[in-house]
Amino acid sequence: MTPTLVFHSEFDSFEQWQALLAPLLPHVRICQEQDVKDPDSVHYALAWKPPQGFFARYRNLKLLVNLGAGVDQLVGRDDLPAIPITRVSDPDMGRMMASYVLFAVLRYARDIPALERAQRECRWHYLHPRLPGSIRVGVLGLGELGAYAAQELARQGFDVRGWSRSPKHLQGVCCVSGLAHLDAFIAESDILVTMLPLTPQTRHLLDARRLALLPEGACFINVSRGAVVDQQALTEALSTRRIAEATLDVFDYEPLPPQDPLWRLDNVLITPHLASVAIAESAARQIADNIGRVDRGEAVLHQVDPVRGY
16 A cells, blocks of 8 residues: 555645655655555645644554644644654744844834835935844744744844743843743843744733833734734724734734734734745755654654644
8 A cells, every 4th residue: 555645735736735745755655645445554744724623534643744834733633643743844934034023123123114204205214223232122032943043133133032932042132931921021122023833822922011011102013823912902002002013923823814804904024924935945855854864763753743833
């Protein structure tokens, strides 16, 4: 029986992944769910946000490769057997995320939103540039992507601070850890960048009380998961300009409904969950390597724990 890899994603190109993986996995049939001939032959899944029940008929599943960093959608499923789950981890994803975060931070550091508003009013509006070292950027979450982004910001000369659940040490970044230090960390961030995984512990971690700790006129960037922040409280803080500006790539519900008030706030930049995505060209070999490890009975690389969320 030829083993099968089943692919599911509404955002990624099956044809592209198939073309890159096929030469690396000549012994594996690669197909989408509707083309699976024998569910018992499915040993591997490459998926992003599969619907509930997706895995139920694959009784011989040995490995799930999650097409992204977040695994919150895999928590609490009754159709997923106890198999290794790996995430795509490659430098291109880190660079893509870091470039998005750097763009968002620089946009605020150089007061670009104010200049954009002045342009719409045909108004010459000079704002003297600030030194990067005078701007405190707090990176909330120092996992693989968060650490990459924090160090890129530090290389640009910003006063970068990082918070994580457990202690971390990053060159050029002042790191603190633990919930006991979270409130002070938020209160000292002129620009707060949220890069935490969504777990039971981080859901609504940034509630109305914590958002109110941000300095007057602070800016907020979320590239992690929408539910890490209380979206209603964030909307209120942005509506009253308690938080001056926000760049939001993730939301409670995606796509963000057209009636959501965030769309109508001129101090919010909305992007459709694209800060960092899996790059097939650089990740295919890593996925093929992990399939080989499973077949040989070896431990896989980049394994994640859905309960912890990373």
